[in-house]
Amino acid sequence: MTDKMTDKPADKMTDRKLMKGNEAMALAAIRAGCRYYFGYPITPQNEITEYMSRELPKAGGAFIQAESELASINMCYGAAAAGGRVLTSSSSPGVALMQEGLSGLANIQAPMVIINVMRAGPGIGAIQPAQADYFQATRGGGNGDYHIIVYAPESIQEAMDMMGKAYDVADEYRNPVMILADGMLGQMMEPVVVPEARKPIMGDDIAKAKPWALTGHKNKRERNAINSVWLDQYAFEEFSNELWKKYIKAEKELPEYETYNLDDADLVFTAFGTTARIVRESIDQLAKKGIKAGLIRPKTLWPFPYGAFDEIEKHAPNAKLVISAELSRGQLIQDVKLGLLGRLPVALIGRVAGILLTPDEITQEAMALYEKTGKEGK
């Protein structure tokens, strides 16, 4: 790695690189102005922690290898409350341990970004790729009424580009934002164009940029007290109402998705992350077999782009079936059903335990499901 990997200004020629997903996400965070990272080793995301330990001090930031994921997320809680642009990363069971902190961060309205490089579960599970933390990410693994904003990249380039956006959204909404990747995205290499470096906000600049942050009152303002407990229930309800206005705004403004081949599709897939890329190949295989298939790919998982499913009526009025392809026993599928509200039948194609779906497998299963739907339709 050269110094160019950190925070030198971007140059389109030199900033085109072949990078591993985990390292690329770490670099993108530094480029987005992140200067604080706290993490604990867990496979398959260790390259993020390793990269940050090496590169953050060079960029004038601070790195701590925490004693546990509990400590990592609570260090993020402290750094975010102190106004620092902060990152942690982990993988599924580690992110499970962080749920207390994520609930707490949402409650104190502290901005931060967390990367989950998903592996298979439940329990310690397996270190191979999975997408079975969908519920954990979108339904809130922690206690109480709150949400985490979740981005799901399908490529390393998209993960890098989403990182800058994640920090902007975290600051705007004063809420944790998650990049939900998987072991495949973390471990594979792809050519990328590295995003331009942004100037970090540190030291004395924090008080101006984030007047709510813990900086010391300098005998010039009232003290900033950041509370998590509420002793007056009515005041707490009022606070919760305010918090909720933010989430309603997020539901209006943040959902993102893209479609592929949706026009006149007979069959519509939904998939996120790396699985969406495998589905694209199946769509091409199915076309050769005479089945027109399309894809809706949510890029945000919370807020979920429910409106995407209205596109089916507009662009694929003859669609007979929607298939949710995912590396889980069926988690994304619940949001797909909420998006469709009974307008079309929904089926699942899934693998678990760290086993990836192959294009051939999806094609064959999709054909069988499609034929079955046709017969039942008659």
Added chain:
Amino acid sequence: MKTVFEMTPAMREMELHYCPGCTHGIAHRLIMEVLEESGRLGDTIGVSPVGCSIVAHRYMNVDMIEAAHGRAPAVASAIKRVHPGNLVFTYQGDGDLASIGTGEIVHAAHRGEKISTFFINNAIYGMTGGQMAPTTLIGQKATTAQEGRKVEDSGMPLRVAEMLATIDGAVYVERVALNSPSNVRAAKKAIARAFEVQEKGLGFAFVELLSSCPVNWGLPPVKALEWMDEAMIPYYPLKRFKCPEEVK
């Protein structure tokens, strides 16, 4: 007329919510007086725990944040990394620090974090209503040890200052008590040294303050202070375990 005692601007003018006879108020005031006298109120950041003192920020006139149960040392470690020029302290009880938060306190000490921790040891869970703490004495009654703590069920009480003193990163470790005027004066000096250690960037500083909890001990306030002399101090000796040359 000569003023011999007055409110300190370091404490906000509010009625404390603590029970009569509780020594949290004394501990709060000592920490704040030290900061005011050293002119550091404006650039100090405090972290309060889960427990009776969760809302310490209502009284202490510094920037503060509530941490999740036991996590204050992790929160404070990161605050210090973001603002290395500020003084950062945690204020924690024995359920918070000696039970659920043992990992965080041991590793903050182990990393030699340049923060100061004030540990209120009253040998019981206060806010939740008198359950046994790791620091509850043998034979001491608690709502979860109704016949008194037994060694065979719960082990011996945890001596946190002694434990942390074995860690290299913890450069200043002292145990004081808040049950008599002379002990209170000694406590204030220990608090001042803990901040001086941080100011000089020497490492992690830790002060254990033996405190009273008359309500959950089932004792009137004066008897509670006497019980500290009779039962607590013999098991938890008042001692400066470690102190760097620079602040002696």
